Each structure stands twice: as C-alpha cells, then as structure tokens.
Amino acid sequence: xxxxxxxxxxxxxxxxxxxxxxxxxxxxxxxxxxxxxxxxxxxxxxxxxxxxxxxxxxxxxxxxxxxxxxxxxxxxxxxxxxxxxxxxxxxxxxxxxxxxxxxxxxxxxxxxxxxxxxxxxxxxxxxxxxxxxxxxxxxxxxxxxxxxxxxxxxxxxxxxxxxxxxxxxxxxxxxxxxxxxxxxxxxxxxxxxxxxxxxxxxxxxxxxxxxxxxxxxxxxxxxxxxxxxxxxxxxxxxxxxxxxxxxxxxxxxxxxxxxxxxxxxxxxxxxxxxxxxxxxxxxxxxxxxxxxxxxxxxxxxxxxxxxxxxxxxxxxxxxxxxxxxxxxxxxxxxxx
Ligand code: ISE
Numbered sequence: 001x002x003x004x005x006x007x008x009x010x011x012x013x014x015x016x017x018x019x020x021x022x023x024x025x026x027x028x029x030x031x032x033x034x035x036x037x038x039x040x041x042x043x044x045x046x047x048x049x050x051x052x053x054x055x056x057x058x059x060x061x062x063x064x065x066x067x068x069x070x071x072x073x074x075x076x077x078x079x080x081x082x083x084x085x086x087x088x089x090x091x092x093x094x095x096x097x098x099x100x101x102x103x104x105x106x107x108x109x110x111x112x113x114x115x116x117x118x119x120x121x122x123x124x125x126x127x128x129x130x131x132x133x134x135x136x137x138x139x140x141x142x143x144x145x146x147x148x149x150x151x152x153x154x155x156x157x158x159x160x161x162x163x164x165x166x167x168x169x170x171x172x173x174x175x176x177x178x179x180x181x182x183x184x185x186x187x188x189x190x191x192x193x194x195x196x197x198x199x200x201x202x203x204x205x206x207x208x209x210x211x212x213x214x215x216x217x218x219x220x221x222x223x224x225x226x227x228x229x230x231x232x233x234x235x236x237x238x239x240x241x242x243x244x245x246x247x248x249x250x251x252x253x254x255x256x257x258x259x260x261x262x263x264x265x266x267x268x269x270x271x272x273x274x275x276x277x278x279x280x281x282x283x284x285x286x287x288x289x290x291x292x293x294x295x296x297x298x299x300x301x302x303x304x305x306x307x308x309x310x311x312x313x314x315x316x317x318x319x320x321x322x323x324x325x326x327x328x329x330x331x332x333x334x335x336x
C-alpha cells in the first residue's frame with residue numbers, strides 16, 4: 001500500500017521531505033503540493049507529476065490525499081492542522097505546532113472531537129540515536145535519577161527576518177521538547193537570560209540567549225541559544241544523573257588525526273545533522289498511517305512546548321529575565 005501524501009509548504013524543509021519520501025523512504029508518495037507561492041508549489045510538484053494547489057484547504061479536500069505533511073511557518077500551522085483533523089486525515093506538522101497557546105489548544109480540541117490522535121509534531125530529535133540512548137540510559141536507572149541537563153543549540157547564521165522571539169519559539173522549542181522526552185515530565189518554571197550580544201548578529205537580534213528551566217521533579221535545564229556562530233551547526237546535550245553523565249557524541253562522525261590535532265567535520269545545518277533522524281521520523285509516520293496508528297510527538301507535546309515558550313517569552317519581554325511559571329490545562333484523557 002502506498003500512502004498518498006499532500007505537502008503544504010514547498011520551502012526548504014518541505015522540499016527536503018519530498019526528497020526523502022521520493023528517494024530514501026518506502027511506502028509513501030507525494031501526490032499534491034500546496035503553497036501560497038504557486039511558483040514554489042509548481043517547482044516542487046512538477047517533477048513528481050503531483051497536483052498543485054494554492055491553499056491547504058484545497059489540498060486537504062482532495063480525495064486522493066491520504067495524509068498531510070505541513071512544512072509552513074509555525075504561526076500559520078493551526079488552520080491547516082485543524083482542517084486535516086476535521087477531514088480525518090493523519091498530519092505530520094513541522095515544529096513548532098503553533099506559536100500561541102490559543103492555536104495549540106484549538107488543535108487539541110479538534111483532535112478530541114475527532115476522538116483519535118491524528119497529529120504528529122515534527123520533533124525529529126526524538127528519532128536521533130544519541131538522544132534515544134540518553135533516554136534509555138536514564139530509564140535503565142543504573143546511574144540514579146537526573147538532576148541537570150545542559151544543552152547548547154548553535155546555528156551558523158539566521159536570516160534577517162528571524163527575530164529574538166524565534167530564538168525561543170522556533171529554535172529553543174527543540175530543547176524544550178527533547179528535555180520533556182528525555183526526562184518524561186513537564187517543565188514548570190522558566191526564565192531567559194541575555195548575555196553579552198555577539199557582534200555577528202543583525203542589530204535587531206538579542207543573541208545569544210540562555211534559557212533556564214525546571215521540571216516538576218526539580219531537574220534544572222539550561223539551554224544556550226546562539227544562532228550566529230558563523231562556523232557551523234552544533235547541537236550539544238549532557239544529561240547529569242546522580243552517579244554518571246551521558247552526552248551526545250560529536251555528530252557521530254569519524255575523527256581526523258594529523259599534525260594539526262584531532263578533529264571531525266562540523267555539520268552545516270539541521271538538515272545535515274539530523275538527516276537520519278528526519279528519515280526515521282517520516283518513515284515511521286508513513287508506516288503508522290498505513291496501520292491507522294498515531295506515532296511520534298503528539299499534539300499534547302506540541303501544546304506543552306508552546307506553553308513553555310509562552311512563559312519564556314514573558315520572562316524575556318516583561319519580567320526582565322525573572323522566572324515565570326508555565327501555565328497548562330490539565331492533560332485531556334486522549335493523551336494519557
Ligand atoms: C530551525 O527551524 C530548526 O528546526 C533547526 O533545527 C534549528 O536549529 C534552527 O534554529 C531553527 O530555526
């Protein structure tokens with residue numbers, strides 16, 4: 001059985017997903033592409049013989065589309081996610097699920113009306129081998145419980161339209177989700193600090209930032225968000241347990257050893273660093289759709305991340321770095 005996929009959003013991330021579905025994965029085919037920019041939609045659709053639409057609504061209504069992949073910007077996700085859910089179609093939505101709590105909550109409500117989990121949020125790190133091993137190590141319990149998580153999210157550069165807000169709602173959103181996944185508990189308090197800004201940034205940006213958060217049990221998380229590093233894409237994470245630590249290995253690459261010392265190549269982007277994780281995520285989603293099952297991060301995970309982001313932004317904007325409590329609704333039974 002081939003799952004006929006409709007792609008909404010034919011930008012870089014959308015095209016990377018098309019490429020993996022067509023050339024690296026099994027069981028799926030992109031049959032329709034929608035983008036408000038019709039030229040982008042056509043460029044992605046034509047080589048595949050896929051139908052072109054201007055809007056997500058038209059694509060979702062197409063009876064030849066079995067499942068929907070959304071790769072537009074976070075702030076426009078909600079209407080398309082809700083339309084797909086109402087049409088009873090599985091949807092893999094790139095992160096963040098939404099950029100406001102209201103939008104995320106509307107998605108939770110639509111899913112509860114549908115009576116089943118149809119939404120997967122594209123937090124691909126949950127499929128990364130290193131993070132999975134970290135979680136297994138913690139669950140195994142050999143080193144006791146977790147006390148701290150140290151994260152570093154470093155990008156080579158960001159476009160001029162990327163804002164300080166995006167440092168939190170788009171970039172740190174990954175650490176918020178992966179820490180919830182690793183620790184298996186919610187984040188309850190958060191603050192955002194502003195260290196000295198790098199001269200490599202656009203003037204409007206506050207870069208770097210440091211997000212400090214605490215979970216229900218008191219585990220402390222710190223996340224350096226540093227997006228104009230110039231020299232590479234570098235994601236680090238160390239989980240500190242009572243009697244041992246576990247950290248991501250350096251990009252799982254070979255090490256060159258010569259007169260200049262030991263070194264390995266540095267990834268250029270998330271597409272490169274998380275290539276295998278993206279593939280595993282999308283492949284598992286296609287297989288789950290075939291079996292009429294949900295997989296990966298749920299709409300609740302997307303909602304929880306948005307709640308932490310909202311509190312972090314309040315700390316950044318109004319509270320001048322002071323801590324804010326994360327306010328969440330009670331978890332609906334569908335996500336228990
Ligand atoms: C981007 O949207 C991502 O998802 C990347 O993983 C992240 O590193 C980058 O900062 C985001 O803008």
